Amino acid sequence: MTVIQKIESSGCGCDDLEHQDPLISIDEGLARIARLTKAVPETEHVPLAQAVGRVLAKPVQSLGMVPPFDNAAMDGYAINTGDLSGEGPWELTVVGRVAAGHVPSNTLKHGSTIQIFTGAPLPDGANAVVMQEQVLCTDTHVRLHDAVKRGAHVRRVGEDMARGKTIAPAGRLLTPRDIAACAAAGHAEVCVTRRIRVALVVTGDEVAQQGEARGAAAIWDVNTPMLCTALATPDIELCSVQVAFDTLPALRAQLDALSQEVDLIVTTGGISVGEEDHVKPALAGLFAKIAFSGVALKPGKPVSFGHVGRAVWLGLPGNPLSAFVTWQIFGSALCRSLSGEAQRPVRRRHVVLQHTLHHKPGRCELRLARLTGFDSAGREIAEFAEATHSGRVSLLPEMDGLLFIPAGTEELPCGALVEFHPF
Numbered sequence: 001m002t003v004i005q006k007i008e009s010s011g012c013g014c015d016d017l018e019h020q021d022p023l024i025s026i027d028e029g030l031a032r033i034a035r036l037t038k039a040v041p042e043t044e045h046v047p048l049a050q051a052v053g054r055v056l057a058k059p060v061q062s063l064g065m066v067p068p069f070d071n072a073a074m075d076g077y078a079i080n081t082g083d084l085s086g087e088g089p090w091e092l093t094v095v096g097r098v099a100a101g102h103v104p105s106n107t108l109k110h111g112s113t114i115q116i117f118t119g120a121p122l123p124d125g126a127n128a129v130v131m132q133e134q135v136l137c138t139d140t141h142v143r144l145h146d147a148v149k150r151g152a153h154v155r156r157v158g159e160d161m162a163r164g165k166t167i168a169p170a171g172r173l174l175t176p177r178d179i180a181a182c183a184a185a186g187h188a189e190v191c192v193t194r195r196i197r198v199a200l201v202v203t204g205d206e207v208a209q210q211g212e213a214r215g216a217a218a219i220w221d222v223n224t225p226m227l228c229t230a231l232a233t234p235d236i237e238l239c240s241v242q243v244a245f246d247t248l249p250a251l252r253a254q255l256d257a258l259s260q261e262v263d264l265i266v267t268t269g270g271i272s273v274g275e276e277d278h279v280k281p282a283l284a285g286l287f288a289k290i291a292f293s294g295v296a297l298k299p300g301k302p303v304s305f306g307h308v309g310r311a312v313w314l315g316l317p318g319n320p321l322s323a324f325v326t327w328q329i330f331g332s333a334l335c336r337s338l339s340g341e342a343q344r345p346v347r348r349r350h351v352v353l354q355h356t357l358h359h360k361p362g363r364c365e366l367r368l369a370r371l372t373g374f375d376s377a378g379r380e381i382a383e384f385a386e387a388t389h390s391g392r393v394s395l396l397p398e399m400d401g402l403l404f405i406p407a408g409t410e411e412l413p414c415g416a417l418v419e420f421h422p423f
Helices: 014-018 026-036 176-184 223-230 248-259 279-284 320-338
Strands: 043-047 076-079 090-098 112-116 128-131 135-137 141-144 166-168 189-193 196-202 236-243 264-268 289-293 304-308 311-316 349-353 364-374 380-384 401-405 417-422
Touching: 026 289, 026 304, 026 320, 076 090, 166 176, 196 223, 196 248, 223 236, 223 264, 223 320, 236 248, 248 264, 248 279, 248 304, 248 311, 264 320, 279 304, 279 311, 311 320, 380 417
Parallel strands: 090 112, 196 236, 196 264, 264 311, 349 380
Antiparallel strands: 043 189, 076 112, 076 128, 090 141, 135 141, 289 304, 304 311, 349 417, 364 380, 364 401, 401 417
16 A cells, blocks of 8 residues: 655646556556555444445344244134045134234134134134135035145244354345345344544546536536435435535545544545646645555546545545446445445446447547347347547436446447446
């Protein structure tokens, strides 16, 4: 890990910083994030209904047997299959009924049956349930024409979960599916990693807020609303959204204060080599440890990652498409590491190109793509933008993800397989 030393010379030092390390690959950047980021240590208990999108800090285990007793899987009649001897049909006497939530008041005796409803406990003496639709009923008897197997339409005690079974391991990002299993296991609340505290610092004197007057040299602020919504997840607390101060000393003090208050500082812009790019010099004055400064990809080459004070820092480019793409790839991975989420399976999958793709060799390109259907072999087909423009976002709403175009590629023919990262 590179330690940025405090700069005492008269220049901003961006040129020196730019050449400290060569560009790294996307996968190496992700590997460094995973290796150098620790999950926040604090945990909290939250009600189960509020736990979707949170990361488990402790495993969830079943508090008892599920189901807790033998019960009916269908509406019908509880029987003992031993009564169905010889040739049918068979006629059984109805001696009671039992609904879900009620304890059977009768024990099943030879030659009798008890009407039963889905979820109701199986009466003593019964070993099967015959479906309502498979019997002929009178007020006092039922007639069966087909034999019934022992255990038919019966949910056995513990067949879903045994006591102490791990339902969800630590590190699991909870989904509604997990909530269902945890609820069945008897839990009212779960222990999760506390929410990641994040500060967003947006640079750029040229940006204007929507709804305000825009000067002749101003553009609308895209990154603030885009990243605020990207950060609006259950496991993140967006503590502060700030405009970067426009002088080096002020920005250094701003980042210093935030580094003591939050887990993650996300900056946009100000990380290239221009005279107005103050983020890296400000970090240098805080003795930040930079894990990487630049990735061999398009768009988003300047993306950077490191540690400053008590916080981790992710520097996104200022161009909105670059900021969006690098957040998708690196920002989401960083938040997963901070929340303690276990490694997910790789989301990338292969798709086939709808037409020939042209690419300028040099850097891996992440090109916007839209899925259009399937070919005769059942493979997904992707159409894509003809080029990548880091400042253009008009195509984003109709796109489904990103094509990973290898750095050395000059042309890929129609039908070629290419890696695809879904949004």
